[in-house]
Amino acid sequence: MNESPVVDQEAMQEPPTRMVAIDAVESASPILIEDVTVAYHRRPVLWNIDYQAPSGKLIAIVGPNGSGKTTLIKAALDLVPRAAGQVLFFGEPYGQQRHRVGYVPQRTSVDWDFPVSALDVVAMGMYRKIGWLRPVSRKYREAAKQALDRVGMVDFANRQINQLSGGQQQRVFLARALAQNANLYFMDEPFAGVDAATERAIVDILRQLRESGKTVIAVHHDLQTVHEYFDEVVLLNMRLIAAGPTADVFTPDNLRKTYGGKLALLDQLGEKMAQPRSR
Amino acid sequence: MCDSSLLAVDSLWELFARAISLRDYNTRVVLGGTTMLGISGGLVGTFLVLRKRALAADVVSHAALPGIAVAFLLAERLAPGSGRSTSVLLFGAFASGLLGMAMTLAIRRWTRIKEDAALAIVLGLFFGLGMALFTVVQRTKTGNAAGLSNFIFGKAASMVASDVWLIGVVSVVIAMLCCGVFKEFSLLCFDEEFAAARGYRTMLLDWLLTLMAVTVTLIGLQSVGLLLVVALLLIPPTAARFWTNDLKVMSWLAAAIGGVSCAGGVVLSAAFPKLAAGAVIVLSGAGLFVVSLVFGKERGLWPKWSLQHQFEQRIGRSDLLRACYELLEPIHGSRETTQESLTKYEIDDLELLAMRQWPSGRFQKLVSSAVRERLLETNSTGGYQLTLRGAAEARDAVRRHRLWEIYLLTQTDLDPRLVDRGADGIEHVLDPQQLADLERQLDSHLPQGIPPSPHPIAGAAIN
Numbered sequence: 001m002n003e004s005p006v007v008d009q010e011a012m013q014e015p016p017t018r019m020v021a022i023d024a025v026e027s028a029s030p031i032l033i034e035d036v037t038v039a040y041h042r043r044p045v046l047w048n049i050d051y052q053a054p055s056g057k058l059i060a061i062v063g064p065n066g067s068g069k070t071t072l073i074k075a076a077l078d079l080v081p082r083a084a085g086q087v088l089f090f091g092e093p094y095g096q097q098r099h100r101v102g103y104v105p106q107r108t109s110v111d112w113d114f115p116v117s118a119l120d121v122v123a124m125g126m127y128r129k130i131g132w133l134r135p136v137s138r139k140y141r142e143a144a145k146q147a148l149d150r151v152g153m154v155d156f157a158n159r160q161i162n163q164l165s166g167g168q169q170q171r172v173f174l175a176r177a178l179a180q181n182a183n184l185y186f187m188d189e190p191f192a193g194v195d196a197a198t199e200r201a202i203v204d205i206l207r208q209l210r211e212s213g214k215t216v217i218a219v220h221h222d223l224q225t226v227h228e229y230f231d232e233v234v235l236l237n238m239r240l241i242a243a244g245p246t247a248d249v250f251t252p253d254n255l256r257k258t259y260g261g262k263l264a265l266l267d268q269l270g271e272k273m274a275q276p277r278s279r
Numbered sequence: 280m281c282d283s284s285l286l287a288v289d290s291l292w293e294l295f296a297r298a299i300s301l302r303d304y305n306t307r308v309v310l311g312g313t314t315m316l317g318i319s320g321g322l323v324g325t326f327l328v329l330r331k332r333a334l335a336a337d338v339v340s341h342a343a344l345p346g347i348a349v350a351f352l353l354a355e356r357l358a359p360g361s362g363r364s365t366s367v368l369l370f371g372a373f374a375s376g377l378l379g380m381a382m383t384l385a386i387r388r389w390t391r392i393k394e395d396a397a398l399a400i401v402l403g404l405f406f407g408l409g410m411a412l413f414t415v416v417q418r419t420k421t422g423n424a425a426g427l428s429n430f431i432f433g434k435a436a437s438m439v440a441s442d443v444w445l446i447g448v449v450s451v452v453i454a455m456l457c458c459g460v461f462k463e464f465s466l467l468c469f470d471e472e473f474a475a476a477r478g479y480r481t482m483l484l485d486w487l488l489t490l491m492a493v494t495v496t497l498i499g500l501q502s503v504g505l506l507l508v509v510a511l512l513l514i515p516p517t518a519a520r521f522w523t524n525d526l527k528v529m530s531w532l533a534a535a536i537g538g539v540s541c542a543g544g545v546v547l548s549a550a551f552p553k554l555a556a557g558a559v560i561v562l563s564g565a566g567l568f569v570v571s572l573v574f575g576k577e578r579g580l581w582p583k584w585s586l587q588h589q590f591e592q593r594i595g596r597s598d599l600l601r602a603c604y605e606l607l608e609p610i611h612g613s614r615e616t617t618q619e620s621l622t623k624y625e626i627d628d629l630e631l632l633a634m635r636q637w638p639s640g641r642f643q644k645l646v647s648s649a650v651r652e653r654l655l656e657t658n659s660t661g662g663y664q665l666t667l668r669g670a671a672e673a674r675d676a677v678r679r680h681r682l683w684e685i686y687l688l689t690q691t692d693l694d695p696r697l698v699d700r701g702a703d704g705i706e707h708v709l710d711p712q713q714l715a716d717l718e719r720q721l722d723s724h725l726p727q728g729i730p731p732s733p734h735p736i737a738g739a740a741i742n
Contacts, residue, residue, distance in 0.1 A: 041391075077476045095478070103476045110470045114329065115526045124466050128477050133459045160524040176473075 028091030030055055030184040030215040031076065036085030038068070038075045045071050047239040049085070053184075054232065056213045058206050060220040060246075063236035064259050069219045070106070072236065073186045077103060089184065099128070102182035106189055107170050112162050118172045119157040122147050125179040147179035148172070150208075152201055167198030174202065185209065187218040191225075203229055226250055306549045309435050312443035313502050313541040313560065319450035320499065321515035321537030322457045323491045325530040328516045329468040330488065334395070335380065336512045338402045340496045340505040342379025343372035344409025347430050348416050350374075355419060362421065365442060368430070369497055376493050379405045433504025433557030435545055446498045453491055457530070464488065465526055503557035510561040511537060518568040521575025536571075540564035592648075597706075599645045600654065600673035601680055602634035603665055605736050616729065621670035625662040626655075634736075674729060679706045681730045682717045688733055689721065 031053045038046040046068040053059055061069045074080045076087045078094050089097035102125075122144040123136045130140055148154045151171040156164060164172065170190060177185055191199050206216055206229070217234075220226060226233060226246060233250045235241035235258045242254045327336055350371025355362040362368075379401050386397040416427060429437055457464070466474045467484045475481045492512065499508040519532035544560030551559075573581050607624050608616060632642055646663070649655040654669030665673060683706045709717070 074472075079472055079475055098478045103473060105470065105472055105476075109472060114469045115520065115524050115529050116465065116469065117525070120465075120526070121469070124462075124470070124473065125477075127462050127466055128479075130462070132463070134462075136462065 028088070029053055030090060031217070032088040032091075033072075033076065034086050034088075036072075036075055036087060037083045038071055038080060039083045040071075040080075044083070045238060046075065049236075049240050051234060051240060051243055053215060053217060055215055056210060057215055057231040058210055058229065059215070059217045059232040059234060060226050060230040061217060061234045061236055062220055062223065062226060062250075062258070063241075067237040067258075069236055070188055073103075073188060073217070073219065077101070077186065099180070100183040102177035102180045102185040104173050104177045104185065104187040104190060107166065107173055107192065109188075112164075112169055114161060116161060117158050118148060118153060118161055118164065118168075118175075119144050121161060121172050122175045122179050125176040129180075144175075144179055147175040150178055151175045151205060165195070167194035170194050170198060171201065174205065178205070183214055185214065185216045187216065189219050189221060191220065191222060223255070303549070305436070306545070308440055308443050309438045309502075309549075309556075310542055310545045312438050312446045313435055313545050313556075314538045315443075315447050315450040316495070316499050316502060317511060317515070317537035317539070317541030317560075317564075318534045319453040319537075320495050320511035321519070321533035321535070322454055322530055323488075323495050324512035324514075324537070325516040325519070325526075325533045326457070326464045326468055326488055327492050327512055328520075329465075329526075330485075332488075332492070333509075333513050334398045335383065335489070336492050336496060337509040338383060338398050338405075339376040339380050339493050340500065340508045341402045341409070342405035343376040343497060343500060343505055344431070345405055345412050346371035346373070346375025346378075346409075347427060348409055348412035351416055351427060352412070352419070355421065360421070363426070365501065368427070369500075372430070372497050372500060373493065375405065376497060377490075380489055380493060429504070430500050431504050431506060432555060433500070433502055433507060435502040435548065435556030435560070438502060442501060449494060449498050453495065454534075456487075456491060460484070460487070461527075461530075503560055507557050507561045510564060511541070514561070514564040514568050515540070518564075518571035518575075521571040521578045524577050536564070536567050540567055595641065595645045596649065596652075596654070597672070597676040597679075598635060599631075599649055600665075600669060601676045602631055603655070603663075603669070604673040604677045605732070606630055606634060607665075608736075616674070618667055618670045618674065621673065622665050622667055625658060625660065625664055627662055631663075676706075678729050679709055679714060681732060682714065682721065683709065684733055685721055685730060686717055 029052045031051075033049050033051040036046060036049040037044060045066075049072060061072065063069050071080060075082050076094070087094065089101055094101065119141065123130075123140055125147070126136075126140050126143065130136060136144075145154055145157055148157055151174050153168060153171050153175060156168060156172075161169065161172065170193075174187075174190065177187075190202055194202070206218075209216055210231075218230075220230065227250065230246055232244060233246050234243045235249065235254055237258050241258045242249045324336075327333060347368050348371075350367050351362040353371075354364070354367045383394070383397045383401045386392055386400070387394050390397075392400075413427065426434075426437065463474075463479060463484055466477075466479070467481055467488070471481050474484070495512060496505075496508050499511050503511060515533040515537035516529065518536050519529045522532055523529050540563040541560050543563040545556060547563065548554050548556040548559040571579065573579055576582060603626055604616070604621065606626060607621055610624055611620065614620070628646065631646075637645070646655065649669065650657065650663075653666055654672060655663045656666055658664050
């Protein structure tokens with residue numbers, strides 16, 4: 001008898017504290033990368049990366065081939081092990097903030113000759129929400145259709161995915177991430193091998209995402225469109241060369257540092273660590 | 280002589296009738312067990328094939344061999360006579376099959392050896408070890424009689440009711456698991472990395488799939504044998520893929536194909552007892568595979584080929600009729616061509632041949648098929664004349680061609696000399712709706728009826 005008021009009191013007090021906690025997370029940066037180093041077969045591919053992304057911006061990761069752009073995304077998403085450092089999403093590790101982080105892998109990373117329709121692929125973005133042992137219900141099919149509509153692909157919902165063009169496949173991948181309704185999106189070369197119409201469609205979607213306060217971090221290859229498409233740039237070549245607003249960071253000088261002139265010392269060090277016993 | 284051979288045929292027929300009418304209890308038992316085995320094999324195999332782990336199943340079955348031998352030897356040492364028990368042998372097979380699988384995964388993960396090489400290494404290692412141990416088994420007193428060789432070549436007839444129960448329960452569990460984690464398995468097979476990013480433990484899912492494949496392999500050892508059991512996993516889904524582009528349909532179809540080929544194999548081998556059941560099962564599966572390969576609705580060779588063939592036929596036919604029309608057009612002079620007027624003139628086949636560059640042999644085929652379809656008819660002097668139907672079709676073909684040519688000329692900067700060839704490719708795929716659109720767009724350029732050709736017609740110069 002005595003205990004019930006106490007319980008009530010706790011229940012009364014709980015909501016405000018929870019609100020405060022959510023506020024703290026809300027105000028934290030979408031992604032905070034601290035001193036991350038990644039190595040493949042002992043050869044380091046990323047050295048001491050420190051980066052904090054601003055909220056609600058379109059951010060490009062730019063760098064030459066093999067500079068670790070994809071690896072940075074994968075290391076952040078716990079897809080490849082980090083040798084050192086930590087990554088926080090909205091102030092918490094990835095495991096706790098997964099639902100708020102969307103991922104669009106490289107289109108060529110999967111076999112498109114898989115027996116599923118465009119709608120099936122988009123629904124995959126919601127499998128976690130649907131849960132184990134449950135089929136994809138009508139509600140989720142509708143949500144998947146809406147996501148396809150956003151990328152202008154709703155007419156292709158039942159099309160088998162190997163009958164789609166490269167640009168259409170890319171849009172389906174994008175729709176899969178959109179269906180998840182995340183706050184931060186990683187996109188690995190969303191413009192690679194797509195036609196002009198798809199590129200425009202994707203840019204429109206990126207801008208819509210920004211307008212609704214979401215953050216997008218995309219690996220980008222076309223240096224000419226960086227200014228037009230992105231607010232912020234991260235210049236990467238095994239280490240962080242520069243990061244910040246496009247106007248300040250995307251300069252000829254920084255680009256030369258990123259693309260030109262081999263980073264001789266790092267290369268040598270990497271070589272040495274890869275073959276510790278050979279000399 | 281005559282009598283005895285009649286008798287043989289008679290008894291063979293009798294045997295066959297007994298087999299397919301399932302009069303024997305034993306046949307029924309074996310049939311039930313292997314059918315369920317086929318169904319679960321098809322289900323698991325679907326994901327295995329899509330995960331591109333087809334060869335892994337082969338490794339598992341071969342890796343089971345040393346386990347069977349060791350289990351037998353150990354059991355005989357501990358309690359003589361217990362080595363023949365199926366469950367003991369299967370346990371050994373399970374342990375070493377799983378060990379073989381783990382070894383390939385480990386090699387792939389921690390060395391730079393490619394997967395196919397890793398699989399081949401483990402397969403060779405385990406099967407070699409197994410064969411060596413088998414010679415040891417053969418030398419033991421009971422080894423010869425233990426029927427261990429059944430595991431290599433399979434002997435469905437040796438199944439007893441308790442085996443069927445085991446297979447049945449395992450199959451039902453596997454089918455339920457496949458349905459339960461259908462979403463997750465399909466995501467794993469399609470895009471493992473995305474699955475990992477969404478927080479799925481892909482390693483565990485992978486192991487679950489492997490475990491299921493190992494289990495099906497092992498319950499299949501007894502009936503089909505370790506050399507052929509992999510076919511139960513791979514043939515049904517590959518055959519099913521020819522019929523559908525939908526994963527759900529594909530997996531159920533694979534289950535059905537697996538079940539049918541197992542049932543068919545058992546019945547056949549009961550009718551012809553000299554044929555090994557395992558081989559017949561696999562062969563009937565292969566038969567269904569060939570049927571699917573040829574006739575499969577989505578990817579089969581025949582539907583693909585016949586579509587292509589129909590299209591070529593249509594093009595050839597309209598090209599031929601257009602040539603006929605263009606041959607007769609100058610004869611009309613300034614008069615308008617009509618369906619009736621076109622049928623009045625004889626067409627000389629040499630002149631017709633000169634109208635286009637027909638691929639060799641194709642011209643004769645086109646002409647004879649046009650005669651067959653009553654578009655052309657031969658007249659009393661041995662020449663050809665258009666029928667009313669042929670004339671109507673010829674006018675349509677020419678109109679389509681010239682509309683498109685004019686469109687190309689007026690709307691694009693194509694060289695007039697190239698227009699004929701440019702139009703040649705496209706005109707055949709124009710549908711009535713597009714034709715109407717073309718007419719509307721070209722309104723100002725169009726005379727009534729069939730427009731004259733915007734360029735000199737090749738071959739017509741001969742006239």
